[in-house]
Amino acid sequence: MRAVTVVQPSADPRDLVVQDVPKPEPGPRQVRVRVHAVSLNPVDWKLTESAHPRWQVPHVLGLDAAGVIDAVGAEVTGWQQGQRVAWHGDLSRPGVFAEYALADDHVLATVxxxxxxxxxxxxxxxxxTAYQGLFRKARLEAGQTVLVQGASGGVGGFAVQLAKRAGANVIALSSPAKTDRVRHLGADEVLDYHAPDLKARVRALTGGYGADVMLEVAKPADARSSLELVHYNGHLICIDPLPNMQNVPAYTYAVSIHEVALGGAYLAGYVPTQRDFAVMLADLLGRVSSGELDPMIEHRVGLDEIPGYLRRLRQGELAGKTVATLV
Structure with missing residues (x-):
C-alpha cells in the first residue's frame, strides 16, 4: 500500500517519502480500515522534526482518518466489516496517511x-482538543465569556463554534485579515492579537475583570500575558505546551490551568479517556451532520501532496483544516 512515511528525523516535511509499505494486520481489539480521507494537524509536522522513541522507520505518519472497516481482529465486539468509522490515532504507532490503517476498537466513532x-x-x-478543553476541563457554561487565541486555525475555529453553540460569549483573537472568517464561525468580538492595548480591550468587554475561560493554542513567553486576560479564579486551557509560570507571583491570579494533550491518554495507557475520544467524536460528527458545526475544510489535496501541505501548515500559511482524499 502507498503511505506517507518518515524515514529519518527531519526539520522539513518535504523530506517525507511517499512509498509502498506492507499492509498492516489487525491485532486483538483492533480493526483495519480502508482509509478514504485524512486530515493534517500541526502535530504531524512537529513529529517529522523528532521521531517518537517508539517508532521504527520507515514510519507511517498521521493521526486523523475516516474510512471503511476492512478487517476485524480477535476479541473485537460491536464492529464489523463495511462500517464507516473515524478516529484519532496513537502518535507512537504507525499512522493513517496510508491506504490502510489500524485503529483500536474502543476509540472508533461511526460516521x-x-x-x-x-x-x-x-x-x-x-x-x-477544543471539545475536551472547553467541556471536560473548563466545564464551560452558558453565559460565560470565552477568549479564543488562534481563532482562525483548526483548534481555535472549532472552539469558537462549540463555545457559541453552548451559549457562551466568544471573544476571538486573530489577525485583522481573518476577522470576517472568524465572525462567520460565531465570534461575538474579534480582536487583533498584536494590539498593544489588548488587555484593556478584553477587560472592557468583560466588565473590567477578564474572560471566564481562555483557550491558548500557543504559549506566550511569560504566562502573565495570558493570565491578565482571564479573571481571578478563571480557567486557562493550554494546548501546546504549558505556559512559563516562573515569573507569576503566587496568590495573584488563582487561575486553574488545564493541559490538553490527547496523545497523552495513549502514552499513559489511560483507557477511560481513550474511550471518551469515541464519545466526543460521535458528538462532533453528529453536530456536523445536523449542520450545527462547520468542519472548516479549506484545502482538499491528494496523498502525494501531504508533505508539501504539511510544510505550508508549519509555516503558518493555512487556516481551517486541510484534508487529503485517498479513495
Whole structure:
C-alpha cells in the first residue's frame, strides 16, 4: 500500500517519502480500515522534526482518518466489516496517511451515512482538543465569556463554534485579515492579537475583570500575558505546551490551568479517556451532520501532496483544516 512515511528525523516535511509499505494486520481489539480521507494537524509536522522513541522507520505518519472497516481482529465486539468509522490515532504507532490503517476498537466513532469522509476526517484532533478543553476541563457554561487565541486555525475555529453553540460569549483573537472568517464561525468580538492595548480591550468587554475561560493554542513567553486576560479564579486551557509560570507571583491570579494533550491518554495507557475520544467524536460528527458545526475544510489535496501541505501548515500559511482524499 502507498503511505506517507518518515524515514529519518527531519526539520522539513518535504523530506517525507511517499512509498509502498506492507499492509498492516489487525491485532486483538483492533480493526483495519480502508482509509478514504485524512486530515493534517500541526502535530504531524512537529513529529517529522523528532521521531517518537517508539517508532521504527520507515514510519507511517498521521493521526486523523475516516474510512471503511476492512478487517476485524480477535476479541473485537460491536464492529464489523463495511462500517464507516473515524478516529484519532496513537502518535507512537504507525499512522493513517496510508491506504490502510489500524485503529483500536474502543476509540472508533461511526460516521453518519449523510456525512462525507472528508468532513469526518477533519474533526478528531482539532475538534476533540477544543471539545475536551472547553467541556471536560473548563466545564464551560452558558453565559460565560470565552477568549479564543488562534481563532482562525483548526483548534481555535472549532472552539469558537462549540463555545457559541453552548451559549457562551466568544471573544476571538486573530489577525485583522481573518476577522470576517472568524465572525462567520460565531465570534461575538474579534480582536487583533498584536494590539498593544489588548488587555484593556478584553477587560472592557468583560466588565473590567477578564474572560471566564481562555483557550491558548500557543504559549506566550511569560504566562502573565495570558493570565491578565482571564479573571481571578478563571480557567486557562493550554494546548501546546504549558505556559512559563516562573515569573507569576503566587496568590495573584488563582487561575486553574488545564493541559490538553490527547496523545497523552495513549502514552499513559489511560483507557477511560481513550474511550471518551469515541464519545466526543460521535458528538462532533453528529453536530456536523445536523449542520450545527462547520468542519472548516479549506484545502482538499491528494496523498502525494501531504508533505508539501504539511510544510505550508508549519509555516503558518493555512487556516481551517486541510484534508487529503485517498479513495
Amino acid at each position: 453518519p451515512d449523510d456525512l462525507s469522509y472528508e468532513a469526518a476526517a477533519a474533526l478528531p484532533c482539532a475538534g476533540m
